[in-house]
Amino acid sequence: MISVTALSKSFGSVRAVHDLTFEVAPGTVTGFLGPNGAGKTTTLRMILGLVRPDAGTALIGGTRYTDLESPVTKVGAVLESTAFHPGRTGRLHLETLCLAAGIPDRRVGEVLTEVDLLAAADRRVGGYSLGMRQRLALASALLGDPAVLVLDEPANGLDPEGIHWLRGYLRAHATTGRTVLVSSHTLTELSLMADDVLVVSEGRLVAELPAGPDLEDEYLTAIRSSR
């Protein structure tokens, strides 16, 4: 369960997130939809303790991320597809994360198999395609077998097969009672992937919509009426 309450953040004079309140329930895939610059990434980074809110709170199971005991075993995060050292192998990236987090090494092979990256594990990340980096990022998020997943544009760079696989994976993940929050600026992607969609625009929550065939119309109506 993720609870965001009255969350606000400005960067200089730019108001990125303004008085944002929402909840993400376990057992569902919740989409986080909005135009570029709507404050999606900033909100996710505040949930993960990477960006300090000016006001409000972002709690995971009632606790701030930064106060969680062994956080990566509770929350898995996919942030930027490019955030790897190009000279290190995918396996080394995962092994050093395991080591630092106190997670047993065998998880490395398990998550690599899960995201279908085992064959490329011993190659340098510099030679990976965007889709492979995205899989490695997801593998990193899964290392601690967390009950909550927070994903920022995870479908970026994935090929159609990869997107299909991701959709199935997140669905299965949610069905076991876990919490999934996934951001995107692509509406069709979320309409297929999510149960509910939170629509943000200019840092504010403008609508909570059920995902479905009417999502596009409802989204456009919500965005326009918010202006």
Added chain:
Amino acid sequence: MNKLSALVTAELRKVVATRSTWLLVALAGVCCAAFVTLEVVLYDVAVVSVYSMAGQGYVVAMIVGILVVAGEYRHRTMTWAFLVTPRRSRVITAKLLACGVVGLAIGVLAAAVTVPLALILLSMEDGPLFAPGVPLALLGTIGGTGLWCVFGASVAALVRNQTAAVAVALVWTLYAEWFLVMLVPAVGRWAPSGAARAATGWTRAELPVPGELLPMWAGAVVFLAYTVVLAALARTTTRRDVT
């Protein structure tokens, strides 16, 4: 709370697995070999000063330290580190400790290159091969190289931008400070480079402007103090947003 020793081990694994580390370590050996040769061939200096050239891997150690921290910001891998360890000062502490280990290792390798070469070169001259102060000087070079690596990592934690950190550190230590050590020793001996150099047992005897560096022990204490202060500052700079 994840164990600090595990964080340090993870950092060390990353350093060892990075190719640039090994290129730089090789460069440290080349620097020491070059400087010990110049010291014997060009100058008629004390035997201790010849062996103190084992400290000439310091620039490389500093750059390795910078890359360990600034490289994480450059490649945005610091995000992973902060997700695993939200108490960010711990991440920095682990990196600084790892840099201490790496710097000491570079210092030991540098000494392993310098000592045999010094013996060969000195045996071709007529003077003595050894002096009582040499073991302590070598200890100073190894410890100093370890501290330089921590020094570099601390600078990088403050500057963050890798190119800027390398440029600032190189220009400052190699030009600004060395200018002071050579020409204004009354000031230069208190600078990090001057203090660190004093700790290696080297003396200014060969330089045209007269003046002394600090005594060896004082140089060591002053450079250690610089490093500790910088490291403490580095641990406090982690409040900024990671975007």
